[in-house]
Amino acid sequence: MLDAFGQPQSIVVLGGTSDIAAAVVDRLCAHRCRTVVLAGRDAGRLASARDRAATAGADRVAEVACDALDVRGAPDVVDRCFDAAGGDVDVVLVAMGVLSGRENELDAGHAADVAAATYAWPVAAVTRAAARLRDQGYGRIVVLSSVAGVRVRRANFVYGSAKAGLDAFALGLNEALEGTGVSVQVVRPGFVRTKMTAGLQAAPFATTAGAVADQVVAGLGTAAPVVWAPPVLRLVFGVLARLPAAAFKRLPG
Amino acid sequence: MAEPGLLTGWGRTAPTHAVSVEPGHLSDLRKLLETADGSGLIARGMGRSYGDAAQCAGGTVVRLAHLSAIGEIDEVHGTVEAEGGATLDALMRCTLRRGWFPPVTPGTRQVTLGGAVAADVHGKNHHRDGSLCRHVTALTLESPGGTFEVGPGKDPDLFWATAGGMGLTGIVSRATLQLIPVESELMVVDTDRFGDLDSVMAAMEEGDDRYRYSVAWVDCTSPGRRAGRSVLTRGDHALLEQLPVRRARALSSGIGDARLKVPRRLPAHPLNGPTIRAFNEAWYRRAPRRRHGELQPLGRFFHPLDGVADWNRLYGPRGFVQYQFAVGPDHADVVRRAVGLLSQRRLPSFLAVLKRFGPGDPGPMSFPMAGWTLALDLPVGPPALPDSLDELDTMVAEAGGRVYLAKDARLRPDLLAVMYPRSPELAAARRRVDPDGLLRSDLSRRLGID
Ligand SMILES: Cc1cc2nc3c(=O)[nH]c(=O)nc-3n(C[C@H](O)[C@H](O)[C@H](O)COP(=O)(O)OP(=O)(O)OC[C@H]3O[C@@H](n4cnc5c(N)ncnc54)[C@H](O)[C@@H]3O)c2cc1C
Ligand SMILES: NC(=O)c1ccc[n+]([C@@H]2O[C@H](COP(=O)([O-])OP(=O)(O)OC[C@H]3O[C@@H](n4cnc5c(N)ncnc54)[C@H](OP(=O)(O)O)[C@@H]3O)[C@@H](O)[C@H]2O)c1
Numbered sequence: 001m002l003d004a005f006g007q008p009q010s011i012v013v014l015g016g017t018s019d020i021a022a023a024v025v026d027r028l029c030a031h032r033c034r035t036v037v038l039a040g041r042d043a044g045r046l047a048s049a050r051d052r053a054a055t056a057g058a059d060r061v062a063e064v065a066c067d068a069l070d071v072r073g074a075p076d077v078v079d080r081c082f083d084a085a086g087g088d089v090d091v092v093l094v095a096m097g098v099l100s101g102r103e104n105e106l107d108a109g110h111a112a113d114v115a116a117a118t119y120a121w122p123v124a125a126v127t128r129a130a131a132r133l134r135d136q137g138y139g140r141i142v143v144l145s146s147v148a149g150v151r152v153r154r155a156n157f158v159y160g161s162a163k164a165g166l167d168a169f170a171l172g173l174n175e176a177l178e179g180t181g182v183s184v185q186v187v188r189p190g191f192v193r194t195k196m197t198a199g200l201q202a203a204p205f206a207t208t209a210g211a212v213a214d215q216v217v218a219g220l221g222t223a224a225p226v227v228w229a230p231p232v233l234r235l236v237f238g239v240l241a242r243l244p245a246a247a248f249k250r251l252p253g
Numbered sequence: 254m255a256e257p258g259l260l261t262g263w264g265r266t267a268p269t270h271a272v273s274v275e276p277g278h279l280s281d282l283r284k285l286l287e288t289a290d291g292s293g294l295i296a297r298g299m300g301r302s303y304g305d306a307a308q309c310a311g312g313t314v315v316r317l318a319h320l321s322a323i324g325e326i327d328e329v330h331g332t333v334e335a336e337g338g339a340t341l342d343a344l345m346r347c348t349l350r351r352g353w354f355p356p357v358t359p360g361t362r363q364v365t366l367g368g369a370v371a372a373d374v375h376g377k378n379h380h381r382d383g384s385l386c387r388h389v390t391a392l393t394l395e396s397p398g399g400t401f402e403v404g405p406g407k408d409p410d411l412f413w414a415t416a417g418g419m420g421l422t423g424i425v426s427r428a429t430l431q432l433i434p435v436e437s438e439l440m441v442v443d444t445d446r447f448g449d450l451d452s453v454m455a456a457m458e459e460g461d462d463r464y465r466y467s468v469a470w471v472d473c474t475s476p477g478r479r480a481g482r483s484v485l486t487r488g489d490h491a492l493l494e495q496l497p498v499r500r501a502r503a504l505s506s507g508i509g510d511a512r513l514k515v516p517r518r519l520p521a522h523p524l525n526g527p528t529i530r531a532f533n534e535a536w537y538r539r540a541p542r543r544r545h546g547e548l549q550p551l552g553r554f555f556h557p558l559d560g561v562a563d564w565n566r567l568y569g570p571r572g573f574v575q576y577q578f579a580v581g582p583d584h585a586d587v588v589r590r591a592v593g594l595l596s597q598r599r600l601p602s603f604l605a606v607l608k609r610f611g612p613g614d615p616g617p618m619s620f621p622m623a624g625w626t627l628a629l630d631l632p633v634g635p636p637a638l639p640d641s642l643d644e645l646d647t648m649v650a651e652a653g654g655r656v657y658l659a660k661d662a663r664l665r666p667d668l669l670a671v672m673y674p675r676s677p678e679l680a681a682a683r684r685r686v687d688p689d690g691l692l693r694s695d696l697s698r699r700l701g702i703d
Contacts, residue, residue, distance in 0.1 A: 001267070001305065001695050001699035002267050003662060003663040004264065004266035004267055004304065004574045004662035004663045005266075005633065006267075007639065009699070031639070088310075088698060134270075136310060137271055137309075137311030137312070138270060138310045179258070179270075181268055181269045181270035181310065182270075218636070221571075221639075222571070223570070223571075
């Protein structure tokens with residue numbers, strides 16, 4: 001169950017090998033979290049994420065194989081995750097996503113994969129998770145969105161557009177779930193130094209997986225539909241979102 | 254009638270969705286229990302427990318609003334039988350005009366008899382009279398496994414597992430209560446103010462036994478040495494001969510408290526650090542240094558907050574937690590350290606309540622134990638609060654103490670068995686009356702009470 005401070009005892013992570021998710025799991029397990037279910041595609045990385053969760057204090061860690069390119073398979077993955085938890089699921093964290101770049105922006109196959117893993121699969125999975133949590137009578141879904149979706153930029157517009165869609169979907173679903181005991185919270189990180197951004201030049205206000213995880217954990221204690229990481233980005237993007245297109249284009253990065 | 258919706262406790266934290274049903278007759282209640290599926294079922298009274306004891310996510314919550322009749326008082330034995338949904342407020346109004354009073358009353362009258370049994374509630378007279386279930390002579394318990402008539406002399410294991418068992422052994426549909434005789438609806442009250450914690454605790458140890466009722470309000474928000482300054486109020490039911498002639502009228506059901514209501518639209522965080530600190534300051538200054546022999550209406554003495562309807566909404570949308578612990582008489586230091594910790598970390602607490610407990614009841618899950626209890630109201634919000642309460646848990650557990658489940662919304666689950674080492678007795682009773690484990694609450698799920 002979630003306690004008075006929104007601290008979970010069990011979590012399902014979709015994208016269980018994500019660096020940000022691992023940092024979140026570390027923190028939750030230092031508090032009340034004991035059950036961790038990790039869904040991912042790579043057995044080796046899943047095994048190390050499992051060991052890390054166990055070290056952090058989880059006493060029931062399960063792995064579920066999933067491929068985010070199989071959009072239709074998403075509900076089944078979620079069901080297997082809930083079964084693996086073996087009881088109440090307090091939080092579902094969605095950390096799935098693939099970054100796009102300039103190098104293959106006209107590659108239709110790549111665009112399809114980015115859209116699938118970053119938007120379509122999470123949408124299907126979150127929809128299923130919402131239904132499971134509604135039947136359970138409570139629960140929190142945390143969706144890792146991105147500032148890349150707040151104002152989509154040339155540098156990663158395929159990814160950015162997928163995040164814009166996912167972000168809007170999550171906010172809409174949160175409204176739809178009002179009164180059910182289930183809520184969806186969107187987390188919008190800026191540039192985070194993780195394996196997703198390895199080799200890229202850091203953007204202003206770049207942060208770490210740990211710092212984002214701190215915001216995620218704090219966010220669990222609130223009903224705010226949107227959490228920014230770092231929080232200053234709320235102001236920054238309040239301005240950027242209103243910038244005329246010509247000026248926005250000239251910004252570095 | 255089945256009504257789906259969100260439920261929370263009095264602290265308004267961690268809402269969950271359940272279907273509430275109000276059986277019209279006992280037979281409906283039986284049918285509910287017999288047809289219950291595995292999604293969980295729990296009783297709910299007035300929802301005055303602070304945390305998640307009276308809710309069951311995804312399951313069924315049973316309210317006894319229609320099973321709330323109060324029987325005739327047995328004037329010979331001074332007992333009354335009532336249904337589990339009767340409130341102490343209604344009971345008090347009924348019995349008072351006949352010269353009887355409930356043996357134990359918590360800080361609010363707006364609790365049901367069933368809820369009061371389930372928490373084995375204590376009042377300001379615990380140091381003398383113990384908690385409620387010591388004065389319960391018989392109970393009818395409706396459980397999935399059948400109807401059980403229990404009492405201290407009849408299936409005592411099930412009786413005592415129910416006393417403080419937080420609804421997990423079944424639904425109390427009736428209870429017989431031993432009342433105490435009173436001559437008036439007024440209290441004779443002595444009020445004393447103390448500049449620090451040590452002196453109020455010393456005064457309580459020395460003088461509590463001269464009063465039936467005693468409780469101290471402690472300021473935990475002032476910095477340094479002023480943390481712990483207190484107002485001690487102690488009293489007894491006024492005897493007829495103590496009343497001035499004009500007030501010595503016949504007993505009515507006059508309980509006497511103000512009727513105020515919290516406005517629907519509130520500022521975002523009405524009770525926060527600064528306002529709580531200011532309130533505590535004003536309240537301490539308003540109290541007389543010493544005033545003895547004052548006559549007070551019952552309501553003002555026992556239930557000062559009942560006059561303000563919905564006062565829990567004053568804490569704003571994030572709600573608040575109450576942290577109440579008990580430690581043995583040799584561990585008064587835990588009380589001091591708790592007050593110190595709150596003051597030092599500037600965690601605002603609205604009027605902490607300090608009381609001396611007498612010996613506990615035999616129930617394995619009954620909260621009170623001889624020694625001290627401190628109850629703290631803490632708004633959710635300060636980032637340091639969750640970890641600070643975890644630290645208090647550790648202190649309390651190490652001292653052999655425990656926290657009160659009727660107030661809890663965040664205890665570390667692994668400490669339940671430490672604080673309630675006899676919890677296996679509750680589990681054993683549950684296996685007997687609820688073999689399929691249909692009775693469940695968010696509290697039992699959170700703390701792994703099986
Ligand atoms: C302002 C205030 C002051 C308080 N002061 C005190 C105090 O001084 N001392 C003290 O001991 N407590 C105190 N309390 C706590 C309160 O007395 C208990 O939480 C009590 O259990 C609430 O009763 P309720 O009818 O509201 O039950 P609920 O809060 O609805 O339920 C509490 C528990 O009782 C169970 N339950 C309810 N009805 C039944 C039934 N018919 N059969 C079986 N189980 C049932 C529920 O399942 C749940 O586990 C205070 C609460 C408030 C809000
Ligand atoms: N890093 C940033 O700057 C940043 C900024 C804002 C938002 N975010 C978002 O935060 C989330 C976590 O990102 P991160 O930084 O922690 O990067 P990450 O470690 O790369 O996490 C992405 C996760 O998605 C998984 N994944 C990708 N494609 C998959 C597929 N086809 N099938 C199964 N799993 C797949 C990855 O699995 P593998 O480990 O197997 O690759 C990994 O678990 C993502 O949603 C990301 O978009 C990141």
